[in-house]
Amino acid sequence: MLFVTLPTQARTHNYEITVSDDLRHVHVQAELDGAEVLRARQGRSSRLLSASTCDGKALDTRRNRIYPDGSACVRYTHRLEPMDERFRTEDVLTTTTSEWLWLPKLENDASVNIRVILPEGINAHLPFDPVGSHYVLRASPGSSRGLALFGTFTVAEIVLPDTKLRASLIGASGHEHKLTRWLTAAAKDVWQIGRRFPNPQASVVVVDVPGSTGEAVPFGHVIRDGSEMVRFFVQAESNEAALLGDWTATHEFAHLLLPYVREKWISEGFASYYQIVLLARRGVYSEEEAWRRLTHAFSRAREIDSPPSPNDTQHDEFWRVRMLIYWSGAALALMADAAWRAQDDTSLDTALARLGSCCLPSPNTWSGEALFARLDALNGVPRLQALYNRHADAPGLPPVEKLYPALGIRIGTNRVTLDDDAPLAAVRRAIMRGG
Ligand SMILES: [Zn+2]
Numbered sequence: 231m232l233f234v235t236l237p238t239q240a241r242t243h244n245y246e247i248t249v250s251d252d253l254r255h256v257h258v259q260a261e262l263d264g265a266e267v268l269r270a271r272q273g274r275s276s277r278l279l280s281a282s283t284c285d286g287k288a289l290d291t292r293r294n295r296i297y298p299d300g301s302a303c304v305r306y307t308h309r310l311e312p313m314d315e316r317f318r319t320e321d322v323l324t325t326t327t328s329e330w331l332w333l334p335k336l337e338n339d340a341s342v343n344i345r346v347i348l349p350e351g352i353n354a355h356l357p358f359d360p361v362g363s364h365y366v367l368r369a370s371p372g373s374s375r376g377l378a379l380f381g382t383f384t385v386a387e388i389v390l391p392d393t394k395l396r397a398s399l400i401g402a403s404g405h406e407h408k409l410t411r412w413l414t415a416a417a418k419d420v421w422q423i424g425r426r427f428p429n430p431q432a433s434v435v436v437v438d439v440p441g442s443t444g445e446a447v448p449f450g451h452v453i454r455d456g457s458e459m460v461r462f463f464v465q466a467e468s469n470e471a472a473l474l475g476d477w478t479a480t481h482e483f484a485h486l487l488l489p490y491v492r493e494k495w496i497s498e499g500f501a502s503y504y505q506i507v508l509l510a511r512r513g514v515y516s517e518e519e520a521w522r523r524l525t526h527a528f529s530r531a532r533e534i535d536s537p538p539s540p541n542d543t544q545h546d547e548f549w550r551v552r553m554l555i556y557w558s559g560a561a562l563a564l565m566a567d568a569a570w571r572a573q574d575d576t577s578l579d580t581a582l583a584r585l586g587s588c589c590l591p592s593p594n595t596w597s598g599e600a601l602f603a604r605l606d607a608l609n610g611v612p613r614l615q616a617l618y619n620r621h622a623d624a625p626g627l628p629p630v631e632k633l634y635p636a637l638g639i640r641i642g643t644n645r646v647t648l649d650d651d652a653p654l655a656a657v658r659r660a661i662m663r664g665g
Contacts, residue, residue: 240338240339240340240341241263241264241334241337241340241341242263242340242341242342242343243260243261243262243263243265243333243334243340243341243342243343244260244261244342244343244344244345245258245259245260245261245342245343245344245345246258246259246344246345246346246347247331247344247345247346247347248346248347249310249346249347249348249349249352249354249380250349251349253310253323253349253352253380253381254309254310255279255307255308255309255310256307256308256310256330257305257306257307258305258306258307258308258330258331258332259284259303259304259305260303260304260305260306260332261302261303262298262301262302262303262304262334263302263340264302264334265298265334265335266297266298266334267295267296267297267298267334267335268295268296268297268298268304268332268333268334269294269295269296269332269333269335270294270327270328270329270330270331270332270333271328271372271375271455272326272328272329272375273294273308273328273329273330273332274294274329275291275292275293275294275295277308277309277311277329277330278291278296278306278307278308278332279306279307279308279309280305280306280307281296281304281305281306281307282304282305282306283298283299283301283303283304283305284301284303284304284305285303287299287301289301289304296332306332308329308330308332309330310323310325310330310380311325311329312324312325313325313326313375319381319400319401319437321381321382321383321400321401322379322380322381322382322383322400322401323379323380323381324377324378324379325377325378325379325380326375326376326377326378327356327357327375327376327377327378327455327456328372328375328376328455330378331376331378333367336367336368336369337369338369339368340368340369341366341367341368342366342367342368343364343365343366344356344358344364344365344366344367345363345364345365346364346365348380351382352380352381352382353379353380353381353382353383353385353398354378354379354380355377355378355379355383355385355396355398355433355435356378356379356456357376357377357378357453357455357456357457357459358456358457359431359457360396360431367456367457368593369593370454370455370456370457370458370593371454371455371489371490371592371593371594371595372454372455373452373453373454373455373490373595374451374452374453374454374455375453375455376453376455376456376459377435377453377459377461379398379400379435383398383399383400383401384398384399384402384403384406385397385398385399386398386399386406386409386410386413387410388410388413388414388417388434389414390414390417390418390421390427391421391425392426392427392430393417393421393426393427393430394430395413395417395427395430395432395433395434396433396434397409397410397413397433397434397435397436398433398434398435398436399436399438400435400436400437400438401437401438401466402436402438402464402466404466405438405466405467408466408470408473409436409464409466409473411470411474412470412473412474412479413434413436413479415474415479415512416479416480416482416483417479417483419480419483419484419504419508419509419511419512420480420483420484420486420487420504420508422508422511422664423487423504423579423582423583423586424579424580424582424583424584424586424587425583426583426586426587427486428486428487428582428586428590428591429458429486429590429591431457431458431591432457432458432459432460432486432591433457433458433459433460434459434460434461434462435459435460435461435462436461436462436464436466437461437462437463437464438463438464438465438466439463439464439465440465440466440467441465443465445465445476446464446465446468446472446473446475446476447462447463447464447465447468447473447476447478447479448463448464448465449462449463449478450462450463450478450479450481450482451482452482452485452486454490454591457591458486458591460482460483460485460486462478462479462482474514475514477505477506477509480504480505480508480509481501481502481504481505482501484500484501484504484505484508485497485501486590486591487500487501487504487582487585487586487590488500488582488585488596488601489589489590489591489592489594489595489596489601490592490594490595490596491595491596491597491598491601492595492596492597492598493540493541493544493559493597493598493622494543494544494555495540495541495543495544495554495555495556495558495559496540496559496562496598496601497559498555498556498559499555499556499557499558499559499560499561499562499563500559500560500563502527502556502557502559502560503524503559503560503563503564503567504563506520506523506524507520507661507662510662510663511662511663511664515662517648517658517659517662517663518645518646518647518648520662521639521646521648521658521662522644522645522646524560524564525631525634525639525641525646527553527556527557527560528557528560528561528627528630528631529641530553530557531553531554531556531557531558531561531626531627532626532627533553534550534551534553534554534626536625537551537554537625537626537627538551538554538625539621539622539623539624539625539626540554540558540559540621540622540623540628541622541623542623542625543555543558554626554627557627558621558627558628561627561628561630562614562617562618562621562628562630563578564630564633564661565613565617565628565630565633566578566613566614566617567579567661568633568637568654568657568658568661569613570609570611570613571657571660571661572636572654572657573611574609574610574611574613576609576610576611577660578605579664580608580609581605581606581608581609582605584608584609585604585605585608588608589604598618598622599615599618602614602615602617602618603615633654635652636652636653636654637652637654637655637657637658638650638651638652638653638654638655638658639652639658
């Protein structure tokens with residue numbers, strides 16, 4: 231007799247979302263592949279206008295849950311509330327699915343097929359992966375809040391080999407071409423690592439915030455709630471050189487080189503390292519300027535009184551220790567990168583490119599230790615784990631300056647000088663030139 235163990239089938243739920251003509255409500259029909267309860271991470275029962283089975287039986291919605299009561303088909307209507315009042319525009323309603331998309335728990339390979347019906351003439355930007363004429367939603371780390379935008383806005387494409395990232399441009403009329411060139415340059419910076427964008431399904435939202443500050447790109451952030459999304463606030467009137475010289479977009483796209491990591495100092499540190507390295511590779515910074523910026527940031531991180539360890543920065547006051555949060559991981563990245571390049575004929579670029587191929591985008595929250603173990607294994611030579619064990623719980627910035635003599639970096643006032651006769655000068659140059 232032959233016994234066959236069948237793999238448990240991944241659950242697939244089917245949702246149809248209809249947005250009302252006045253953009254005030256969503257009507258959702260959910261065909262469920264088994265679910266005891268539906269929840270939205272920030273959903274409140276008080277905002278549910280109705281919830282019933284598809285044959286009209288009212289459902290219990292107490293305690294911010296919908297109980298399908300054994301039914302495989304549920305309908306509900308939810309109010310759409312604007313978020314980000316500060317950036318409210320007349321043409322676009324910005325909402326979050328974390329309030330109005332009520333879902334079963336998405337375990338393992340479970341997915342939701344989503345069809346969206348919009349009013350005539352209305353565009354949407356949603357935190358789901360488009361697949362043909364519908365969308366698919368899978369489990370995600372749930373960091374920040376998934377954005378769902380409805381209204382009239384321009385949709386641009388960031389085109390790289392094997393990748394087309396969708397970008398919605400809000401309130402930036404007349405500046406679309408310039409903004410697309412800026413986003414493409416920054417996405418290409420990150421694409422160069424392994425000649426592959428870490429998540430070809432990621433999308434971008436750009437919101438014009440005229441007259442906010444002197445900077446071309448005052449703020450950007452990555453959202454991993456649903457599909458991965460990067461949002462930028464820009465002064466769309468900025469000239470192209472100012473946009474291309476701004477590091478924000480390269481920093482945010484570089485976040486996608488890693489999965490969502492529990493320790494902020496690691497995710498921020500790696501993105502900070504690459505914002506400088508990649509702008510040097512694009513030619514925005516000279517090699518000297520890139521090293522000057524890195525050493526300046528490291529020395530500012532050293533100025534913090536009684537510094538916590540990188541792992542303890544999370545318990546400290548953010549503004550007091552922010553330079554450590556942004557640069558202690560960068561120090562570790564540089565130490566590993568230099569060692570790999572000098573001794574092992576590999577690099578941090580190589581490890582990250584392999585991580586992208588095997589493991590990204592990842593639905594999970596990773597610990598720093600698990601991430602470093604994986605990167606070390608992918609490169610075949612352990613470097614990051616030992617650095618983590620030595621420095622993650624030791625106070626202050628890891629002692630990255632010890633590398634400087636070998637790399638040929640001399641620190642002066644407000645500048646650095648580079649010595650091409652230093653033993654690791656070729657490693658130093660390769661970091662900022664790529665390859
Ligand atoms: Zn960041």
